[in-house]
Amino acid sequence: MSRTMWPQLRVADWTETRDTLHMWTQIVGKIRLAHAPLVNHWWQVTLYVSPRGLTTSAIPYRAGVFDIEFDLLDHLLRMRSSNGTHRTVALEPKPVADFYRETMQALGDLGIETRIQAHPNEVDPAIPFSEDRQHASYDPNAAQLFWRQLLQANRVLGEFRSHFVGKVSPVHFFWGAMDLACTRFSGRTAPSHPGGAPNCGDWVMVEGYSRELSSCGFWPGGGEEGAFYSYAYPEPHGFADHPISPADAFYSPDLAQFLLPYELVRTAADPDRAVADFLHATYEAAAEHGDWDRAALEEDPNRWQEHR
Known part of the structure; x- marks a missing residue:
């Protein structure tokens, strides 16, 4: 495989975007955690690389399913339900608090009732999502390069x-x-x-x-x-x-x-x-x-x- 397929992205050049995107993925991952049955080693909570970004794959909800995808080509968070409805949230510079509010509102619009542990894990400090206005960066080019990595x-x-x-x-x-x-x-x-x-x-x-x-x-x-x-x-x-x-x-x-x-x-x-x-x-x-x-x-x- 040609080395040109492996993109260059210096960590120092996108740290603020990385840290914001990290919090956004935690919110989406916790939504999957709230609805998917336990699989050994927490395999049910993960995201997967998709042709457009990162996806939850199908998440069970009552008698149907829904999914959520970080579309890093169009820079949208896409939510789709098996009842035919869908919603999007823009991926753009915004605080984690706003992303959290918009994402949970979009789920509500789809009729998907969800409660999550609304704070991040494996980081310190763990700022509650609804209060996090510190992480608010989004460089679309850097996010896309990370996906290509x-x-x-x-x-x-x-x-x-x-x-x-x-x-x-x-x-x-x-x-x-x-x-x-x-x-x-x-x-x-x-x-x-x-x-x-x-x-x-x-x-x-x-x-x-x-x-x-x-x-x-x-x-x-x-x-x-x-x-x-x-x-x-x-x-x-x-x-x-x-x-x-x-x-x-x-x-x-x-x-x-x-x-x-x-x-x-x-x-x-x-x-x-x-x-x-x-x-x-x-x-x-x-x-x-x-x-x-x-x-x-x-x-x-x-x-x-x-x-x-």
Whole structure:
């Protein structure tokens, strides 16, 4: 894949927009949380990369469904109900408080009664949405470039996911930390997670990390233009010292994870290969040092290629 498909977006150039968009995605994610039944590790609360931005996918409501999409091409929040009605909220510079009010009003206009925990999680301070006039920036070009970063990350993570036949998450966007993630599981239970995320109950982390895992993804931090990451829980002995590639990837003791800065991917001769090498090598670090049954968990995704 050409490196020109991997857009440049310096974190420092869009921090205010990023932080506002983060709060907006939390509001929409919490709407999904309010209506979707629990799925292990909170998989029911996530967003997904779509052809236009980020979407909730279909959310059950009474005898029907609705969805919400951040359309980052037309810069609209689109809400659609299976009863044929729809509403939009403009994505433009505005305080979180206004976005929250307009979004909840639009849901009400659709006849969708919703109550959410109206404050953010995994951030500090956690300003209640109805009071947050601090986060009010929206650069449409930056928001769209971020989505285009996610498009590339989603595509490569999806290919990586296809090599695993054990329990594995979708490639999905967690609005708590604002990261695109894919998680593989060994099949064994894990020690209870100690929690500690800001403004987030420890029980949330206990559910999220209830099984041994190797998780990877992309988030708009960790490098000048964001970073790919990979970690294991619980982290097995020898994980941090395992040889990985590309050569510029490294283990961060502070974050307890491997990092590959996005700008190194974007400027690589083969960006797809650089990310794939990183994902496979860091998963190997978790699986080998964690004594995973790799023969039972991995498979060639091209095994039926001749019949397709």
